[in-house]
Amino acid sequence: MSLSENLFYFLSFVAILSALMVVFSKNPIHSVLYLIVVFFALTGHYILLNAQFLAVVNIIVYAGAIMVLFLFVIMFLNLKQETEPPAKSKLIRFAAVISGGLLLLVMVASLKSLEPYKVQGNIRSDIGLVENLGKVLYNDFLLPFELASVLFLMAMVGAVMLGKREGGERNF
Amino acid sequence: MTEAITKIPLEYYIILASALFCIGVIGVLTRKNALIIFMCVELMLNAVNMLFIAFSAYKGDAAGQVFVFFIMAVAAAEVAVGLAIIVMIYRNTRSVDIGQLNKIKY
Numbered sequence: 371m372s373l374s375e376n377l378f379y380f381l382s383f384v385a386i387l388s389a390l391m392v393v394f395s396k397n398p399i400h401s402v403l404y405l406i407v408v409f410f411a412l413t414g415h416y417i418l419l420n421a422q423f424l425a426v427v428n429i430i431v432y433a434g435a436i437m438v439l440f441l442f443v444i445m446f447l448n449l450k451q452e453t454e455p456p457a458k459s460k461l462i463r464f465a466a467v468i469s470g471g472l473l474l475l476v477m478v479a480s481l482k483s484l485e486p487y488k489v490q491g492n493i494r495s496d497i498g499l500v501e502n503l504g505k506v507l508y509n510d511f512l513l514p515f516e517l518a519s520v521l522f523l524m525a526m527v528g529a530v531m532l533g534k535r536e537g538g539e540r541n542f
Numbered sequence: 543m544t545e546a547i548t549k550i551p552l553e554y555y556i557i558l559a560s561a562l563f564c565i566g567v568i569g570v571l572t573r574k575n576a577l578i579i580f581m582c583v584e585l586m587l588n589a590v591n592m593l594f595i596a597f598s599a600y601k602g603d604a605a606g607q608v609f610v611f612f613i614m615a616v617a618a619a620e621v622a623v624g625l626a627i628i629v630m631i632y633r634n635t636r637s638v639d640i641g642q643l644n645k646i647k648y
Contacts, residue, residue: 424607424610427611431614440621457574518616528623532630
């Protein structure tokens with residue numbers, strides 16, 4: 371087994387184990403921390419797949435910004451293991467796990483009907499670099515890129531409007 | 543660093559992404575804490591990102607990675623609005639239990 375194969379199996383193991391811990395840990399703070407571990411494992415996968423720029427962006431945006439926002443809200447609302455809502459009934463949880471497993475089964479089984487994908491000829495190792503991605507982004511995807519700015523503006527206005535305190539009540 | 547692409551079949555990445563996606567689905571179905579459900583949605587988004595990058599790397603086409611870039615941008619906007627909504631829910635019901643939100647339908 372080569373180094374990259376070992377790395378692939380190790381990172382996949384870490385990602386799936388931490389993903390399970392996100393779902394099954396009782397304390398919300400632990401869930402957030404395990405989710406950060408998942409993001410780091412996925413970043414390792416991105417580097418193995420030659421997506422260097424997205425690996426860095428994944429760390430900065432997901433592990434850096436989004437998860438800090440989650441952690442901030444959990445601490446702001448003072449959520450602990452004791453304030454956790456009572457779990458759903460055993461039957462519902464069992465049914466959920468079964469249906470999730472069946473979904474996985476269907477997706478993996480559909481792979482059987484595919485022919486194994488062969489990589490054609492020369493693999494380019496530079497497609498994930500900023501220079502290459504920038505060319506594609508500003509040539510082929512210019513309109514979606516500009517529309518994303520409108521989306522951000524709306525998200526910003528929406529978040530501020532939702533977060534504003536309503537007159538009169540002072541809950542916390 | 544093209545070793546991984548030549549040595550690991552694409553199917554392995556598809557299976558990994560499907561597994562992560564299904565774990566996210568199971569989390570959404572089993573948990574009652576609105577924040578954890580939201581985190582599981584993030585997990586599902588990341589599974590899809592992973593699949594996009596794998597396809598883009600194996601095909602040698604940078605468009606897939608640009609798509610991932612847009613997904614990340616949308617996810618960031620979604621998290622900002624979603625967490626604001628969860629804070630609003632907490633202000634009104636004093637909990638993040640989604641079971642208490644069934645009054646919305648009346």
